[in-house]
Amino acid sequence: MARAATTSDAFNAIAEPQRREILVLLRGGERPVTDLARDLGMTQPQASKHLRVLREVGLVQVRGAGKQRLYGLDARGLRPIHEWVGGFERFWNESFDRLDEYVQELKQARQEGPQDGDDQ
Template identity: 55%
Template sequence: MARASTTSDAFNAVAEPRRREILSYLAGAERPVGEIVEALGMPQPSVSKHLRVLHNVGLVHMRCQGRQKLYRTNAQAIRPLHEWAGTFERYWQHQLNRVKQRAEAMARESPQAMNVAAPKVQD
């Protein structure tokens, strides 16, 4: 099998850097496709294709207005991603604490050693 399709979930959709750019651009306000094209300097068909992917996974909303289509980021759909990553927060805080505590211990025991290259410590 090949890689999971990008239309399947937000994680895959967001893996593409240009789609992240589009999401950031559309976060604050509705914009027609033409403005995205101009602002981000991407070819129009490319933008349309990325918008289709984003729309399929619910990361953007769309509204028609005359011959324009106004797109806007659906921030709600990004929450699961934020929450998944947040799951690891206690672990990186724990790692930071260990680094901090080692640094303080070193400073107490041999302050003059603080200016030399630190040994590569196993965490």
């Protein structure tokens, strides 16, 4: 029907580059919205919206500090992603080996040789 909501999980939330940048900035510590917006060259409403998404999936937390609201990183939600992707670790190493055979097959295929005839 449409793409899954950006707030449906961390995978969707971090699919947006600006949200990733926000998370990276927050590694440096808590920060108010305007600060983030300025540093990332986006408008304040934009920042607020992105932060809302990040908050809904639990990747950031807010803390009221007087007039300001300090957003802080809560990276625990990234762990499942790291683990899921990590499940492919041996494959992106293996890929080079596997591609070796692959490449050779392709070389042969390119020769257009029907049944035999190949060298090299």
